[in-house]
Amino acid sequence: MKPSSSKNTNPVWAFFSSVRLAVFLLITLAVTSIAGTIIPQGQPLDFYKDQFSHTFFQIIRVLQLNDMYHAWWYLGLLGLFSLNLIVCTVKRLPFTLRLLRKDNLSLTSHRLRKMPFRHEWKTRGKVDASAIKPLLEAGKTRLPESQVDGGRLFLAEKGKWSHWGLYILHSSILVIFAGALTGSFAGFKGNIMLLEGESTDHIVDASRSKQIPLGFSIRCDKFSVSFYDTGAPREFKSDLAVLEGGNEVLKKSIVVNDPLEYKGISFYQSSYQAVPQVTVRFHRKDGTREDIVLSAFQRISWPAARLTLGLMQYLPSFNGVPAARIWLADSEGKTRALWLLKGNEKIYTQDDEQFSISLIGASQSYMTGLQVKKDPGVWIVWLGCTLLIFGFGIVFWVPHQTKWLWIGEKDGNTIVILAGQTNKNKIHFEKEFHKTEQAIESVLGVK
């Protein structure tokens, strides 16, 4: 069924409702999308300045090719595409409605004789309608019926609803867009790195570099990585705990492909980093001593000595000896960096107090990298995807089939007409039609 030219000939309307525009937009989207797979995406502008010539850099900047799938012109194309789809659908709707409202019981016998599939019998005897009517549609005895041309017309119709398939299919694209928009306005995405034992109640948004509070805290209790005997990684695993007001409310071990979800926010295992850890011993003059464990990326404060400490660098072997570079800040914020070699002592003076500092041990701990996201639009996207597949199945595989049976009289003879039509899969319908034809023939007893 193809709607022919509409009464509405407004050129703007005609432009936006044309399949020609849809084809043009599909080709344009296909061709332009290539750019973003060749030009690296999402790098800072300086990167492109270094990599490309000046002219090309200007093009990249103006057309936002550094993030082209979110550039104004690309989103514009998608917007135009949606508009095209909506207008096209609206234009088509009246045709579909007219088709669905068409009264298939008011056809004349003359029309039936012009159907793509038809057969006509003539017999002298009386014909028992109740005997042949069930043959029309798999033993169904109650069929819609009307009086036409002085005879009885029976109708068996299947799959009329399938005309909605195309609407389901096309609107599914819009539903997916709606889901994506919902996600980008009402959701967020970011990353966090957590040391074992560390917790956080906020994340940093990936693109806008702003802080987003989670509304609860997430803690990494342990991270582990295991390997196959080939050396390839087998599993990355983080033991996470969710804390509300300091109380554990949920614990889960996550691996790649199995995230933790809490209050609409999901935590995915995305990366990890091995973090060196050293133990440093502080000897006071009076003989008391203290051992402090320092991890990279972490500050430790030691209130008793009014010191803040950190590990800057760790070398497992410096001329055969483990070495660590540590960083100390006193209460006034004055900082110093010290190299410690295992087995050697360093003297450090703060105010009037003197410490001797030594490196006594090193170990390794991990920092887990989590991708964090909230996307309230994802269910809309899945709904759209489901509609797309269903719509597709209906458009291509559910036919609208109609069969008519007319029984009337003419010049003392009984005339029986079987007629049918389908909008797809003609070959299959033809076979079925032929079967009905034979069944009727054997009841009528005439050719």
Next chain:
Amino acid sequence: MTFSSSYLLSLVTFVYLGAAALYLIHWVFRVQKVGLLATLATYAGFAIQTSGIALRWIESHRMGYGHAPLSNLYESLVFFSWVTVLVYLFIEWKIRRREIGAFAAPFATFSMAYASFGTEDKIQPLIPALQSNWLIAHVVTCFLGYASFAIACGLGIMYLLKKDDSRGGQGILGGLPEKKLLDELVHQTIIFGFLWLSIGIITGAVWANEAWGTYWSWDPKETWSLITWFVYATALHARFVRGWAGRKIAFLSIIGFVSVIFTYFGVNFLLSGLHSYGSQ
């Protein structure tokens, strides 16, 4: 000697090569018996290939890794070839014409030859990102799409080679099916492929959402699959724009398949992204 899966699968390469040659002879010289032989060879190759894939699955379990053989380039090429033959045999059975085999069997042969001689065939354990049931759903659906598009491309080439039907069945090209049938077959295989590619993209999105927390990240492989999808969507709609029948759709079936090839290989070798582990 023991039959390892790689032995069986390299054998398949030669069986398909033979089948392709027989299909070619059948088409050019129009010998019905050779056509039957070609079909038998294809069925035999398909049977050996199926056992080879099953054996590889079992071998991976024996090694303690236990995963469906769909995880690296070698395995995906073997699977691509397998699905292509499956889809082809279905069409052959449906329309009972063997000339198309001369344009379909070579795809299966190339794919197997590349797998056997150009890639690493060791069974590798699954890296964490691939440890998901979605792997199977994603790969199977995508490859059903790719295979249909390969055959649509073969049919499109036949369409372009063939002169007008009115010239009758003269010469080598005369032996090909009528243009009207070819055109209809291109359309049908594109529809079939488009459905599976759509499901493939969707299962990929569901998986990405599960593994990385984003159903779509515009990574080059994702983007290329979308580009391919746009090309075939164009082909489906072009039918409704006057003047876009026949030749232009045949061209689109070839451009579309070039896009499939690029999605499949180009992205792994030329561009970088989340999917590049496929190039191992």
